[in-house]
Amino acid sequence: MIDVQQITKRYGQHTAIDRVTFSLAKGEVLAFLGPNGAGKTTTMRILTCFMPPTEGRASVAGFDCLEQPLEVKRRIGYLPETPPVYQELTVDEYLRFVGRLHGLAGTALTGSMSREIERLGLGSVRHRLIGNLSRGYRQRVGLAQALLHDPPVLILDEPTVGLDPKQIIEIRELIKSLAGSHSVILSTHILPEATAVCQRVVIINGGRIVAEDTPDRLSARLRHSEKIALILTRAPEDAQARLRRVEGILDVHANGPGGHFLLESELGKDVREDIARVAVTNNWGLIELKLISMTLEDVFLKLTRHEEELAQGSDSAQGLDLEVGSSKTGVSS
């Protein structure tokens, strides 16, 4: 549905995105993950034909973004960073305006409007001025606008910003329900969001793609050790030293006061049983023993930090030119 080949966007000297390549199949949900200023919005703006890339090609549903922008725009529902709403219009008027811009009319228009109003829970506010609505409602009006013409491709720039936790869950459910029939790209810097709704994650940092995989595989790939959280109510002074003696344990840290420990063990070796035995035989008051899988957050921090280190290293050595390929192998090693 979406095919992006080597797109680069420069603003004068500043390179916002650098040779970004990815593709998206029909029905897939892809998360763009990255810190602020990583190039997520720029990439999305290129896909929606809001701006052309300096180099490279992007196409949506087989239409080139530069050559057939109107065809691309017809097939995309786009929610920008700031919901593009007119404060002086009511929700109804606004959606009617957007629908007509997309060529909807008559019963098709009213049908689409009531579908989205229903789906996003806007029924109680449909006759109110958007200027008087809360941030959360405006965000939902923005989403309704993107979904209104039932586009095959949805591009959502931080869709859950400004929503309360209950609404966030609702919107994630909505996005999940769109998977299969719609191709969705969403950007976020909230990591659990990517894990919750997406089949694939693209991590972007400093304008380059630093990793691309399923959320599970990404965290697996970067794990060098298993981490275990342990809570003992009656931990003796020398608990750390004695835990270290258990076979397979690499390191033990006190993880806060009151007998909280964080243990690192060899990869692929489950030491929980041994730890439990030691704790119980010594009557240390074991109340919690938990395997911590590496969260996407750790992966993300690790990858972005790794990039910075590489950049700093090469800065002193041979300038800034850093190949995406080399950073990828660096990560997986």
Added chain:
Amino acid sequence: MTPVHTLVAKELRSYFVSPVVYVVGAVFLLIVGLLAYIYIVFTGAQAIQLMQVQGQAQINLNDLVFRNLFSSIRFILLLVLPILTMRLFAEEKKLRTFELLMTSPIGLNELVAGKFASVFLVFLGLLGLTGLIPLTLALFSDFDWNPVLTGYLGLILLGALFLSVGLLASALTENQVVAAFVSFGFLLFLWLLAGVGSLLGDTPAGQVISYVSFMDHYDHLVRGLIDTRDLVYFVSALFLMLFLTHRVVDSTKWK
């Protein structure tokens, strides 16, 4: 509904829910009405004087009221129309709704046409209300309607030019005050070019400069002369401004 209709309907709605149109309209009509009142009373006083001296008076309302009034409205439009046009693109950019328009399947021609048509309709509405002045005068006096109608044609063409300059200024910035001031400044500059032109007199440079200013073209229409050259001036200037607006809006994506 075509995209242009959709845009115009939405723009008109935005104009009329904001206080801008009401305030601008009220001020515009108040000043025009006041000026008309002053010219009419002044003309009346002159008539009475003439009656006393000569025993009879032949008062030409076209010369004494309408020509003065049309000249004054020109200046009021210069002040008022930039206020109407300043929001057209600047506000969209500021509030990020510009991104919605630019990612909707509508062409740039339609966007520029829709924006211009909506503010032009608002202007025609305001101008239409000033039509009450000649209509009222027609009840009590006799005057030649032709120069009044060509004067109105001149106002419509002049207004369209002012609005297109304002539209261009609004496309250049996301700050509405800057947009209003740029269009005001540029129109005043065009106005003053007429002065430079007449200083240079009948030289080629003087003629070119006088032609570029809207003053002479408008004066011809107010005096009741319909000259193709004047119509060509207004229409080509209008299309030049709309074309430049199109280019400016298109270029925003390269920034």
